[in-house]
Amino acid sequence: xxxxxxxxxxxxxxxxxxxxxxxxxxxxxxxxxxxxxxxxxxxxxxxxxxxxxxxxxxxxxxxxxxxxxxxxxxxxxxxxxxxxxxxxxxxxxxxxxxxxxxxxxxxxxxxxxxxxxxxxxxxxxxxxxxxxxxxxxxxxxxxxxxxxxxxxxxxxxxxxxxxxxxxxxxxxxxxxxxxxxxxxxxxxxxxxxxxxxxxxxxxxxxxxxxxxxxxxxxxxxxxxxxxxxxxxxxxxxxxxxxxxxxxxxxxxxxxxxxxxxxxxxxxxxxxxxxxxxxxxxxxxxxxxxxxxxxxxxxxxxxxxxxxxxxxxxxxxxxxxxxxxx
Numbered sequence: 001x002x003x004x005x006x007x008x009x010x011x012x013x014x015x016x017x018x019x020x021x022x023x024x025x026x027x028x029x030x031x032x033x034x035x036x037x038x039x040x041x042x043x044x045x046x047x048x049x050x051x052x053x054x055x056x057x058x059x060x061x062x063x064x065x066x067x068x069x070x071x072x073x074x075x076x077x078x079x080x081x082x083x084x085x086x087x088x089x090x091x092x093x094x095x096x097x098x099x100x101x102x103x104x105x106x107x108x109x110x111x112x113x114x115x116x117x118x119x120x121x122x123x124x125x126x127x128x129x130x131x132x133x134x135x136x137x138x139x140x141x142x143x144x145x146x147x148x149x150x151x152x153x154x155x156x157x158x159x160x161x162x163x164x165x166x167x168x169x170x171x172x173x174x175x176x177x178x179x180x181x182x183x184x185x186x187x188x189x190x191x192x193x194x195x196x197x198x199x200x201x202x203x204x205x206x207x208x209x210x211x212x213x214x215x216x217x218x219x220x221x222x223x224x225x226x227x228x229x230x231x232x233x234x235x236x237x238x239x240x241x242x243x244x245x246x247x248x249x250x251x252x253x254x255x256x257x258x259x260x261x262x263x264x265x266x267x268x269x270x271x272x273x274x275x276x277x278x279x280x281x282x283x284x285x286x287x288x289x290x291x292x293x294x295x296x297x298x299x300x301x302x303x304x305x306x307x308x309x310x311x312x313x314x315x316x317x318x319x320x321x322x323x324x325x
Contacts, residue, residue: 002246009208013235013242017058019065021206023199023231031186032059035159036066039125042153043183044146047170048161050188053232056161059188060127071123071157072113079133083141090126114148114155125157132162136174143178190229196220199231200238215241218255226262237261 003009014021024032031048038046050056064073074093076086087106091098096113098106117124128134128142148155160166164187170179191199197220201212215223219241227233240261241253250257 002242005246005249006214006242006251007208007210008204011239012203012207012209013239015232015235015239017055017061019058019062021203022055022058022062023195023202025189025191025195027187027189028055028059031188032063032066034184034186035063038184039067039071039123039157042123043157044154045143045178045182045184046157046159047166047182047185048159048187049164049166049185051190051230052163053230054188054190055231056188057129058231060129060161067123067125071125072117073125073127075127075129077129079128079130083138086138086142094124110145111148111155118150118153118155123157124155125159127159127161129161130163131160132166132169134169136169136172139169139175139178143175143181146181191231191234192229193221193224196224196227196229196234199234203235203238213252215253216255219253219258222255222258222262226258237265240264 003011012021022028035046035048048056048059060075064075067073072094074090076089076093078089081089084103084106087103087110088098091106091110091113094110094113096109098109114124126145131139134142142158145156146154146158160170167185169175170182200215200220200223204212204214215238223234223237223241226237237258238253241257244260244264245251245253245257248257
């Protein structure tokens with residue numbers, strides 16, 4: 001809708017985790033490098049945490065691309081599955097024919113797959129997203145998967161991804177064995193004020209914008225204050241800003257448009273700015289009032305009741321004010 005108006009080839013603030021839009025802060029860059037290095041080094045448990053909307057899923061998509069097809073990846077995003085259902089899902093993701101008889105046979109099928117991959121010089125990675133929702137008993141069963149190993153290396157790298165509550169859960173006494181097997185923990189912080197500016201400009205550039213200063217400094221300040229540096233909130237707010245800016249035919253997003261977008265996200269009905277339309281309504285309103293007044297005062301000469309004429313003028317002014325709202 002607004003792409004042509006703002007000279008864009010695609011939506012710059014889409015909510016989908018497209019890795020080409022990944023903005024690497026020092027924290028993101030370090031986390032990505034550590035994950036890739038850990039998988040190539042056949043390390044065991046890895047943990048990635050971050051607040052809701054900090055870009056964990058987008059980082060995971062970039063992480064999978066960095067593996068260059070040298071690792072088989074099973075990505076489980078439904079953390080409510082019981083362990084048996086999760087194991088069946090993992091085998092399906094890896095392309096392993098699923099034995100129908102028992103969990104033990106499924107585990108044996110997974111072990112054979114892991115050994116075959118390792119003989120071929122390749123790794124296998126299990127990514128468990130939203131891991132903060134996993135029950136302690138399920139996490140303990142997942143820990144047992146790390147027992148798939150040779151005398152010199154792990155056959156399966158397990159990446160637990162979740163919100164900060166995941167770290168608290170992993171510190172429970174009943175999960176101390178799992179805690180001892182974690183070889184890497186990294187987290188994604190919110191963006192700083194300066195990073196928010198770079199983030200917005202980076203996404204505009206990837207989307208083909210010629211004007212990277214599309215959002216004014218004041219607009220970016222309001223975006224930073226509202227979003228708290230959370231990329232998902234930035235994306236949603238900026239997309240609303242572009243829709244409103246297009247509707248009002250504003251070539252640049254200012255703080256006023258950001259304020260309207262924030263109100264819209266909070267459920268407050270937006271009163272269109274429509275300055276040209278307001279002038280048109282004012283012109284028509286004055287014409288209507290003048291016409292009605294002329295008719296009323298013209299009728300005073302032939303009307304014996306002056307009070308009725310005054311009442312008609314008052315009603316005409318009320319109609320004009322209503323028209324201008």
